[in-house]
Amino acid sequence: MSALPVEASDIQGLVRFGYAALTEAAFLLLKIRDAAAARKWLSRTSITTAEKMSRPPMTALQVAFTREGLEELGVCDDLLAGFSSEFLSGMAGQESRSRRLGDVGANSPQNWKWGGPGNLPHVLVMVYAQPGQLEGGIQAIQNAEWDVAFELIVRLDTSDLHGKEPFGFNDGISQPTPDWKRERTPAGNELAYGNLLSLGEFLLGYPNEYGRYTHRPLMAADAPRSSVLPFAEDRPDRRDFGRNGAFLVFRHLQQDVQGFWRFLDLQTGADPAGRQNLAESMVGRRMDGTPLLPASAHSIAGVDPKPAAQNQFTFDSDSDGIRCPFGAHIRRANPRNADLPASDGLFSRLLHMLGFGNAGYRDDVIASARFHRMIRRGREYGPQLAPEQAVTDNADTGEHGIHFICIVANILRQFEFVQNSWVMSTKFDALTQESDPLLGNREAIAGCPYTNTFSQPQQSGANARLMGMPQFVTVRGGAYFFLPSLSALRYLADIGNE
Amino acid sequence: MILATITPSRKTELIRLLAEMNYEPGLLNPSNTLVPFGQFDRLHYARFVILEDQTMDDITVCGLPRVNYPTYLAFLGDCDGPADELLAEMVKRASDGLRRIFMYCDGFDVDADLLVWIKAGNVSSAANYVNWIGRTVRQVTEEEALHQALERFLQENSTSLRPMQPGQLRERLKVFVAGEQQAGRLTLTPPKPTPLGWQIRNFLHLVGIPIVLLVLSPPLLLALPFFLIQLRRCERSDPEIAPRVDPDHANLLSSLEDHDMTNQFSAMGSVKPGLFRRITMILVLGAIGYTARHIFNRGRLARVTSIQFARWVFLDDKRRVIFASNYDGSLESYMDDFINKVAFGLNIVFSNGIGYPRTKWLVLNGAKDEQRFKDYLRRHQIPTQVWYNAHPGLTALDKWRNSLIREGLERMSMTNGEIQEWLRLL
Secondary structure, three states: OOOOOOOHHHOEHHHOOOOOOOOEEEEEEEEEOOHHHHHHHHHHOOOOEOOOOOOOOOEEEEEEEOHHHHHHHOOOHHHHOOOOHHHHHOOOOOHHHHHHHOOOHHHOHHHOOEOOOOOOOOEEEEEEEOOOOHHHHHHHHOOHHHHHHEEEEEEEEOOOOOOEOOOOOEOOOOOOEEOOOOOOOOOOOOOOOOOEEOHHHOOOOOEOOOOOEOOOOEEEOOOOOHHHOOEOOOOOOEEEOOOOOEEEEEEEEEEOHHHHHHHHHHHOOOOHHHHHHHHHHHHOEOOOOOEOOOOOOOOOOOOOOOOOHHHOOOOHHHOOOOOOOOOOHHHHHOOOOOOOOOOOOHHHHHHHHOOOOOOOOOOOOOOOHHHOOOEEOOEEEOOOOOHHHHOOOOOOOOOEEEEEEEEEOOOHHHHHHHHHHHHOOOOHHHOOOEOOOOOOOOOOEOOEOOOEOEEEOOOOOOOEEEOOOOOOEEEEEEEEEEEOOHHHHHHHHHOOOO | OEEEEEOHHHHHHHHHHHHOOEEEOOEEOOOOOOOOHHHOOOEEEEEEEEEOOOOHHHHHHHOOOOOOOOOEEEEEEEEOOOHHHHHHHHHHHHHHHHHHHHOOEOOOOOOOOHHHHHHHOEOOOOEEEEOEOOOOHHHHHHHHHHHHHHHHHHHHOHHHHOOOOHHHHHHHHHHHHHHHHHOOOOOOOOOOOOOHHHHHHHHHHHHHHHHHHHHHHHHHHHHHHHHHHHHHHHHHHOOEOOOOOOHHHHHHHHHOOOOOOEEEEEEEEEEOOOHHHHHHHHHHHHHHHHHHHHOOOEOOEOOEOOEEEEEEEEEOOOOEEEEEEEEEOOHHHHHHHHHHOOHHHHHHHHOOEOEOOOEEOOOEEHHHOHHHHHHHHHHHEOOOOEEEEOOOOOOHHHHHHHHHHHHHHHOOOOOHHHHHHHHOOO
């Protein structure tokens, strides 16, 4: 139906759609017991694609694999070697990666429910459904092969909190707009923040923001069974196993809703308005999603000004961080900057390129945002707990959290960079002694007396600094998955049929 | 940089010995018994690194035979004042440890004068970058103590200090610091005057080089078109060698990284054969050394604020180069700075190395080929066996901010606007 210059019918739907109308969802983490049965299941199961439909489907099904899962299915070493090293090594595969991701202390993979050492899933099956349709949808995929093929490690359920995450904030507001029409040619230096990004940032096999094709597995045109795969755009002599596929980063994040609101309650003398203000300053948005900053005067490419007024802003108007603190969650997750500091004219641009023309030590220290964006597809879990309930003593103690899911073409440059250099870093934007107010692990760092603070610049006087913040979010599991195209799924299903 | 040739049969033993200085790979014990780096109060960073080049076969793409260069042990230190003084102090305090290390190297004589032997292995840098010329180890330590004391004071007295006007608050903070200094809890040593000899030499260097260039400019301008033609010819035909990185090599390197907010980077490779690239490399490093000394010496190397120290050193009659730096953040953010902020700077130097991603007019493309550039650098990177940082947890921006805090405290007069700006540092 859609006339896109991409093969929407070859792409798993989650890349393009969040399935907001499909309010129920469950994620099944599986080990492969029998590869032949698993391939058979794959060949008989219908995966939802990115084609536009006149109305949302009753259910949607997506499937993704870890490196171990691809190996189990019988993918050969040569093909695997084409994947990025972070995918091959896995989210919890190296101590140095865990250090970079902040997965130390309570977040350490040893404590994970799944995804830690010896507990790696092979397959992620994601089932989305309209209200009342989830169990039927799950049953429908559990055909004759299912039980032979898979062993369920864990089923992760989700809950519909009506667009809010468990702390009570509207979530998933800021999303990059992939250039589905393939009209964008990024400039060497983009002088304004833009939200429209090259398709190759989110799908393999297309040019990325550098105008290059991200590393991915390719194979010889005459490789066995490869005829189901498209040719690589940049290497017409090779078949592209990656094209129309992407990486899916999954993090199971438990949120201490009671701890969060009680801490803020204590800091603000049990004043409901004060506690909400403080929470909003930590997030960088009002609870309903309204940014703390006024809308930018000029339009931002890829942000539709009407429905997405909540994204029509940058931090340029708040260079002192007085309205939205430098360390606020949304400033860390997406600093909304351009490739160069604001320059007028060629001469000023040249000066900035050489590092001149900066007034203060904090100027021009953040990496350009456009190389570090991700499509977010997270879903919440656990019961709803409003702030006023959370602060009372007899509030429930159920587990709350978010299944953070993001889709990228380059795990290292997008997810890991944002997580390491921006969100978890105690040195983001020339700050010190604080990491993300929501996600920070507050772990000690040699030479830093504390990492558990949150600074708020003031109109007058020294910064206000919140001290002794506990950890509010704990990682309980996670893995890097490959979300193959439909043709790559066909290739996988066909392994073994010589 | 001190360079010594490792006796081939004894490399493994040396690696084992160097590892004894670490708590775990990548994490040094600063008071280890071999070389207790923490005792040297003028030393910012130091490393022992085994210069074993994994890319010696690369020269065969240029139609030349592989040269089996020896494997060296290098010691690099970034210190205040003359390097000779540091070496003398190290020999004085750690002679046994240094002997145990250098005994694995060719020509080491246990009975010889250790300092003389070490100095004989000294190799000067071709270019040197210092984030902030003149900021001493002592100054960094004292200013961080000042920063912490002020933060604590503000926290503990927030109710009484919060209502104060900016000017009043600054006065109160000055009184507090003066009290702490008197009680001996804080020290702010006045900076030592820069030696007159150094100032004169620096000035002569500053004006001398441009004068020489001016004098030479007519022949240089005449040579320029030929240079450019030759450059483009090379750029069109020079082969690239940037295969995907060997996972084991990458894993070894990353196991040494991100134990601290700052990381080390050591890399080496061969200069493209022929006079053209050799001369280009010498000129480019000369230009970098000049600008680093006179222009980019206050917190920024062009747009980059995360490099604390960096240097390039020629080896083996300028046929090979090593690059060693101390940078803030992770390798990925370092690469991001390279690619998105100073690709031109990386290109003019490293495109003279064999296999570098294709450049255009010396400054364009190259590092902008993001993944090939990252693969190229990672492939040329070598593990640093021992790495010392005098100020773990402090980035170059932390040090800069702390200096600004002190400066604002010591200034005679400030406008209200300046005081407000200054308070935002806290």
